[in-house]
Amino acid sequence: MSQHNLNSSFREKLIEHSLISELLKISWKNGSCSIEIAKPEVDNQGYDLIMEDLGAIRHVQLKTSHIGSSTARQKLHVALASKYSGCVVWVYFNEATLELGPFLFFGGKPNEKLPDMENFPVAKHTKGNADGIKNERPSMRIISKSKFKVIDTVEELYRTLFKIV
Template identity: 60%
Template sequence: MNHSEHSSFREKLVEHLFIGELLKLSWKEFGCTLEVASPEVDNAGYDLIAEDNGVVRHIQLKASYVGGKTASQKVHTRLSEKPSGCVIWIYFNEDTLELGPFLFFGSLPGEKLPSLDGLKVAKHTKGDQGGFKAERPNIRVLPKGWFKNFSSIDEVYEALFGATCYKAATTKPGEKAQ
């Protein structure tokens, strides 16, 4: 399948597979407590809103196939205005569409996105008639090295919603989570 020709389809497919993995983990481990929503318009830099364990995450999703050469991602500065904004860069197998590894750029649950100050301002991918590529003042280029690497959806879930999710799920009624 030509990934560049069908990039919009692939983007939605990877998004739905990712949501499915999060929901499956919530079903199996956390009593179906995860809530997921999508914005009607894409003008604030996020693709999903997910909530669990009292943490609301505004998530920008990026995707690359395993072995891809992409060295950075473009991130909207308005994502930093959201509570617990983050970017998840999902790698997937081109043949099987299996997800992983996952790259995460964000802070602890409940904390804002790390500062994007000092990052390069992105430019439009296509130039005007003269070939000039204008800057995109609200978009920053985030290098791959700024992301934390996770091998499993479990690690992503913990980064998103905290280790207390795991403790709360194993706590018996009447007990306090440690």
Template identity: 50%
Template sequence: MTLDTHQSVYREKLIEHLFIGELLKLSWLRHAATLEVSHGLIDRSGHDLVLEVAGIVRHVQLKTSASSSATASQKIHLGLCAKPSGCVVWIQFDKASLALGPFPFLGGAPGEPLPDLTACKVARHSKGNALGHKAERPNLRVVPRSGFKRLESIEALYSAMFGYDG
């Protein structure tokens, strides 16, 4: 068992903290430290973070994978569609250095809701029951990589989320 699989929760939280740090650093350096960050205590409707800048509130579901990973899709919670400016940020990272980017993004313009995902394939549990049946997860949809807009930098992501240039 590798560190990647044995310590996956550790790595996921590490990537989340690095990501928040990059957003806060950008806000500090270019946007008068206006970014506010909140964590939800319970992940009931699919978001991990709530980010706010100048009245734009983003409920953000985070996904992570190594840049070298062949991950072809992500499971997205439908509850995120009901949130104002809900979005998904797929943080890709370099396994050797943990450098972040690119950032595939799924979401509308600032102030706009997440696109309707009900036409996407219904997700299934990854593990089967005693009979091997993998039950549907009706509140989750499978969104292929092609459904995300690839953003190369944290600056491009910040702009897509909050409407700032550079």
């Protein structure tokens, strides 16, 4: 079993902190030094981070996959749609170097609602109940990779998240 499997929680935090670091660098370089990032105490509303910069607030759900991964969809909590400027950032990374990018983005423009998710398929539990039935998870939707916008660089991701035009 690889380190990526054995230490997946560690890796997820490492990728999250690397992304935050890259966004902080951009805020530093553009001279604003104004980006704020917060984490919810409880993770039950579909987002991992709250980010604010340049007049835009984002509730962000983070997803990660290594480059070359066969993951073709993500499960998202419908509560994310009720959050201000909710969005999903799917971070791809190099397995060997942990370098970030490209990124996939699902969301609206800064300060706009997340696209409606009600018509997306309802997710099911990954494990069956005592009878082997995988029950539906009414608060979760399946969003295919094709619904995400491809973003090549962290600078372009920053503009997508915060630039109000």
